[in-house]
Amino acid sequence: MRVVILPSVVLTLLIALPGAALAQDPEIQALRAAIDELRADYDARIEDLERRLAVAEQNATQANYAAQQSVAAPTPVSSGGNAAFNPAIGVVFQGFLSGVEGEPGEEEGFAVGETELIMSANVDDKFTAYLTAALALEDGESELEIEEAWVETTALPAGFSARFGRMFSGIGYQNARHMHTWDFADQALAYDAFLDGRYVDNGIQVRWLAPTDLYVELGGEIMQGEGDPSGLGAHTVFGNVGGDVGTSHSWLAGLSHLEQDSGQRLDVAHFVWKWAPDGNWRQKNLVVQAEYLENRDIEKNSGWYAQAVYQPVPRWRFGTRVDAVDLEFDDPRRFSVMLDWSNSEFSRLRLQASRSDSDLGDDSAWTLQYIHSIGAHGAHSF
Amino acid sequence: MKTLTALLLLGLLPLQVSADMNIFACEPEWAALAQEIGGDLVETYSATTALQDPHYIQARPSLIARVRQADLVLCSGAQLEIGWLPALLQKANNRKVLPGNDGYMEASSFVLRMGATTDVDRAKGDIHPQGNPHIQTNPHNIAMVAAALSTRLAKIDPINSEAYENNLNRFITRWEAAILRWEEATLGLRGKRVITHHKSWVYLLSWLGIEDVAHLEAVPGIPPTAAHLSQLTGQFADGGADAIIRSPYQHAKASEWLSQRTGIPAIVLPLTVGGSENATDLFKLFDDIVERLQGVCGDA
Numbered sequence: 001m002r003v004v005i006l007p008s009v010v011l012t013l014l015i016a017l018p019g020a021a022l023a024q025d026p027e028i029q030a031l032r033a034a035i036d037e038l039r040a041d042y043d044a045r046i047e048d049l050e051r052r053l054a055v056a057e058q059n060a061t062q063a064n065y066a067a068q069q070s071v072a073a074p075t076p077v078s079s080g081g082n083a084a085f086n087p088a089i090g091v092v093f094q095g096f097l098s099g100v101e102g103e104p105g106e107e108e109g110f111a112v113g114e115t116e117l118i119m120s121a122n123v124d125d126k127f128t129a130y131l132t133a134a135l136a137l138e139d140g141e142s143e144l145e146i147e148e149a150w151v152e153t154t155a156l157p158a159g160f161s162a163r164f165g166r167m168f169s170g171i172g173y174q175n176a177r178h179m180h181t182w183d184f185a186d187q188a189l190a191y192d193a194f195l196d197g198r199y200v201d202n203g204i205q206v207r208w209l210a211p212t213d214l215y216v217e218l219g220g221e222i223m224q225g226e227g228d229p230s231g232l233g234a235h236t237v238f239g240n241v242g243g244d245v246g247t248s249h250s251w252l253a254g255l256s257h258l259e260q261d262s263g264q265r266l267d268v269a270h271f272v273w274k275w276a277p278d279g280n281w282r283q284k285n286l287v288v289q290a291e292y293l294e295n296r297d298i299e300k301n302s303g304w305y306a307q308a309v310y311q312p313v314p315r316w317r318f319g320t321r322v323d324a325v326d327l328e329f330d331d332p333r334r335f336s337v338m339l340d341w342s343n344s345e346f347s348r349l350r351l352q353a354s355r356s357d358s359d360l361g362d363d364s365a366w367t368l369q370y371i372h373s374i375g376a377h378g379a380h381s382f
Numbered sequence: 383m384k385t386l387t388a389l390l391l392l393g394l395l396p397l398q399v400s401a402d403m404n405i406f407a408c409e410p411e412w413a414a415l416a417q418e419i420g421g422d423l424v425e426t427y428s429a430t431t432a433l434q435d436p437h438y439i440q441a442r443p444s445l446i447a448r449v450r451q452a453d454l455v456l457c458s459g460a461q462l463e464i465g466w467l468p469a470l471l472q473k474a475n476n477r478k479v480l481p482g483n484d485g486y487m488e489a490s491s492f493v494l495r496m497g498a499t500t501d502v503d504r505a506k507g508d509i510h511p512q513g514n515p516h517i518q519t520n521p522h523n524i525a526m527v528a529a530a531l532s533t534r535l536a537k538i539d540p541i542n543s544e545a546y547e548n549n550l551n552r553f554i555t556r557w558e559a560a561i562l563r564w565e566e567a568t569l570g571l572r573g574k575r576v577i578t579h580h581k582s583w584v585y586l587l588s589w590l591g592i593e594d595v596a597h598l599e600a601v602p603g604i605p606p607t608a609a610h611l612s613q614l615t616g617q618f619a620d621g622g623a624d625a626i627i628r629s630p631y632q633h634a635k636a637s638e639w640l641s642q643r644t645g646i647p648a649i650v651l652p653l654t655v656g657g658s659e660n661a662t663d664l665f666k667l668f669d670d671i672v673e674r675l676q677g678v679c680g681d682a
Contacts, residue, residue: 209475244444379472
C-alpha cells in the first residue's frame with residue numbers, strides 16, 4: 001500500500017515547485033495536464049486499493065468466522081425429524097362443548113374427547129416404532145385404549161416396507177387419519193356405519209412404492225379380523241395414485257378393499273384435491289375430498305361424503321360437508337358447516353353446526369371443539 | 383380392480399432408467415448448488431419454489447415419488463422442513479436417503495447456525511432450537527456447503543469423485559471472486575438499519591453489517607398483528623430504519639401498511655433462486671439482492 005502512495009507524493013512535489021514560474025510555457029502546461037491526469041488516476045487507484053483493503057479485512061473476519069465454524073460444527077449432526085428427544089413424545093388435547101336440538105338422549109354438554117399420547121422413535125438402523133394411546137372418559141371411567149402400536153421396517157430394498165402390530169388400516173383416505181387431523185368434529189356417517197368409526201386391527205401391512213414420478217403405491221394387510229381371536233380373519237388390498245398439476249394443484253386417488261371371514265366385504269374409492277396459489281400453502285388453500293364406501297354383509301349398503309375446506313387467510317378456515325348412508329332400515333343424510341381458527345399449527349378452535357335428516361327424525365347439532373398439542377408433533381401426511 | 387390395474391399401468395409408463403444421480407433438494411438454492419457441483423452427472427429436483435414458505439409444505443404424493451427415486455436428499459435442516467420432510471421419508475420407502483445414511487444431508491450442519499437456543503417454549507413462537515435455518519443468505523455459507531456436498535457426492539459416487547472436485551474448485555474460484563465483488567459493492571450498506579417480516583435474513587444482515595432492528599411478526603411464525611404493527615408505526619414514525627424487507631412468499635400487506643405510515647420503503651428480496659425475475663442462479667441471486675438493497679439503502 002505504501003509503495004503506491006509514495007510515487008503519488010513525489011509527483012505532487014515535482015509539479016508544485018516549478019509550477020508557478022513557468023506557467024506560460026505551453027509545453028509545461030501540457031506536461032502539467034498530463035501529470036494532473038496521472039494524479040487523478042493514482043488517486044482513484046489508491047481509493048480503490050483502500051476499499052480492497054477494507055474488504056480484505058472483512059474477509060479476514062469471515063475467514064476467522066469460517067475457522068470457528070469448522071471448530072463449531074466438526075461432525076454434521078442429523079437433526080431430521082423428531083430425533084431431538086428419544087423417543088419423541090407428544091400429547092394432543094381434545095374436547096367438545098355440544099348441543100342437539102330435536103332428538104333427546106344424544107350427547108350434550110361438555111365432553112373431554114380423546115387425549116392422544118403419541119410416542120415414536122427409530123428402534124435401530126432397520127426399524128422404527130410408533131405408539132398412540134387414547135385416554136378417554138367413558139361413562140365417568142378413565143379408559144386407556146391403544147389406538148396404534150406398530151413397528152415398521154426402514155431398510156427393506158426396492159421400495160418395500162412392512163409394518164406390524166396394531167394399526168389404522170391403509171384402506172380409504174379418512175381411515176388412517178388421527179382424530180386431531182380431521183377437518184370436522186365427527187367422523188363421516190359411512191365410516192361410522194360400516195367400520196364403527198374406522199378399521200383398526202392387529203396384523204401385518206406391506207406397502208410398495210413404484211419408482212416413478214407419478215406416485216403409485218400398492219399395499220395389503222393381513223389382519224386378525226372379527227372372528228377367531230387367534231386367527232387371521234381379515235385382509236385388505238389398496239392402491240393409491242397421485243401427483244401434481246402445475247405448482248398450484250395436487251391430487252390423490254385410491255381404491256381399497258377389505259374382506260373379513262365374518263362375511264363383510266367393503267370397497268372404498270377416495271379422491272382428494274388440494275389447491276394453493278403457487279403452492280404457497282401458508283397464505284391460502286383449498287382441500288376438496290370425497291369418498292364412496294360400498295359394504296356387503298348380509299345386505300348391500302353404501303355411503304359417501306364430500307367435503308371442501310377453504311383457508312382464505314392464514315389461521316382461518318371454513319368448510320362444508322355432505323355425508324349420507326343408505327341402510328336397509330334408514331337413509332340418514334347430514335349437512336355440516338365448520339369454521340376453525342388456528343393460532344399456530346399446535347392449536348385449533350372449531351365451531352361446527354350440522355343438520356341431519358333421517359327416517360327417525362330431523363335434528364340440528366352444534367359443537368365447539370378444541371384441539372391442542374404439546375411436545376413433539378410428527379409431520380402430517382397428505 | 384380393473385381401474386386399479388389401469389392406473390397402475392399408467393404409473394409404470396413414465397418409468398425411466400437413468401444413470402444420473404438423482405438429487406432431491408428441499409429448497410431451490412440447494413438444487414442450484416447441486417447442479418453447480420454435480421454438473422452433468424446429476425439430475426436435480428427442488429421440492430419447493432421460491433414463492434413457497436418452506437415451513438409449510440404439504441407432503442404431496444409427487445414429492446414422495448421423487449424421494450423414492452432419490453440418491454441424495456439435500457435440505458436446509460435445523461427443523462425448517464420438520465412439518466413435511468419426515469412424512470416424505472416415512473412414506474417413500476427409500477432406505478438410502480434416511481437420516482444417518484450417506485443419501486441424507488442437511489446443509490445447516492456444515493455452517494455456524496445463528497440463534498441456536500435451549501429455550502424451546504412455544505409461547506415464544508416458532509422456535510428452531512438448532513438455530514436459524516435460513517443459512518443460504520450468506521454466500522460464505524454456500525461455499526462451505528459446496529465443499530461438504532462435493533465430498534458427499536464423491537462418497538456416494540466414487541467413480542466420479544475427480545469430476546466433483548473439479549466442479550467444486552471451478553465453482554469456488556468463481557464464487558470467491560463474486561463474494562469480493564458483492565462485498566465491495568455493499569460497503570456503503572454497513573450500519574444501515576432494516577425491519578424484516580420474519581427472521582429470514584439474519585445471515586445476510588450479519589454478513590453485510592446491516593442491523594436488524596425489528597420484525598413484523600411479533601412472535602416468529604405467527605402473522606403480524608395489528609397491535610404490533612401500530613406499535614412499530616409509533617416506534618419508526620420519525621425514520622430509524624432504512625428499509626422494510628420481506629420474502630416473495632410473505633404477504634405484502636403488513637410491510638406496505640407500515641411503509642405507508644412511516645415512509646420507510648418496503649422491498650421484496652429473493653430469499654432463494656427463482657425469488658425474483660433476475661435471480662435465475664446462485665450468482666444472480668446475490669447480484670439481485672445486492673442491487674435491490676443498494677437501490678433502497680445505498681447512498682448514491
